Amino acid sequence: MSEVLVLGATGTTGSRVAAFLAERGVPARLATRKPPSAMQVRFDWADRDTHAPALRGVSAVYLVAPVGVADPVPLVEPFLEEAVRQGVRRVVQLSSSAPPEGTPGLGAVHSLVRTTMAEWAVLRPSWFMQNFTGEHAAARGVAIGEIVTATKEGRVAFIDATDIAAVAGHALVDEDPHNTEHILTGPEALSYADVAAIIARRVGRPIRHRSITAGELAVRLTENGIPPEFAAMLAALDEDISGGSEDRVTGTVERVTGRPARSFRVFAEMELPGGSALS
Structure with missing residues (x-):
């Protein structure tokens, strides 16, 4: 296949998508606003002159919408139109489990991707x-020993970004297009108090969860x-979590990749410093 364009290639999921493609020998064009090397291409959502060169000659795109933009549609829509003009067949969008298709923000981008592209997939992962x-902010809380949220006892099936990238990679390169949304979770729903206890055991010092109101957050x-x-x-998303919005587990990672999603305990052992093994 021709090159796959990976937007946000130095980011949390984009870098892992790039690694997935490299491991399988799939040519990838790595896009970022400030390319650190000649192996990458400049791409800036706010600079439309960077869009066409980044898209030229690619067959598929891993799309990460502009971060921190309340309404990304005015930026994403012309990009997708340019992609179609240049013969791009497939787009895999990173969205979120929170907004369903058609709602403002990422949900509206979801609709655009589905209706614009011949082949598509929308990834809707839970919290990373x-x-x-x-x-x-949660990592800063770990550093000081107190994670502050407005989630109360609400649970989240946190997911590892490597698992998100694996699903994205399959959606980009599988012969048959997925043409669906994928709700992605880890294997277990945990409260922030549960997470604090797991991390505390791993790092060997007290860490607690403190819940405040959404307004205070x-x-x-x-x-x-x-x-x-x-x-x-x-803050509103945290309030939704307190009401059970993210208390669900799906088997999508295993169904798409053939292996189970990584648990939070395994993540903590592999990614957090400390001397305690978690079993």
Whole structure:
């Protein structure tokens, strides 16, 4: 097959999609706003002059919509139209388990991908396990010993980004197009208190979960530099979790890839520093 364009190629899922393709010898064009090497191509959602060169000669696209944009449709729609003009057949979009098709934001992009492309898949993963590493708010909570959410006792079937990338990779290269949405979860739904206990055991120090109101969380996020509108949306998602919106487990990862999704305990052992094995 011709090249696969991977948007957000240095990001959490994009880098793993690129690795999946490389392991299978699939030619990939890695796109990012500031390419660190000649092996990558410049792509910026806000600069439409970068779209056509990035798309030229590719057969499929891994699409990560612009981050932090309340309405990404005005940016994504002309990109998809350009993709069709250049003969791209397949698009695999990273969405989220929270917004169903047609709702504002990623749900609207979902509709665009399904109706514009001849071959498509939309990935709707639950919350990332990687939120507890790196620079995410949950990771900062781990660092100081207190994870703060508005989820109460609500549970989430957290998923490893490597499993998301594996499903994305299959959707990009399988001979038959998937032409469906994939709701992706890990193998077990956990509360944030459960997660805090697993991490505490792994890192060997106390970590607790503290639940606050959605309004308090929105203020807290805004004070940490998140735009108010986006902070309110994130807080509302936590409130939805408290009501059970993410308390579900699917077998999609195993069905698509042939192997089970990685558990949070295994993720903690592999990705978090510490001396305690989790069994």
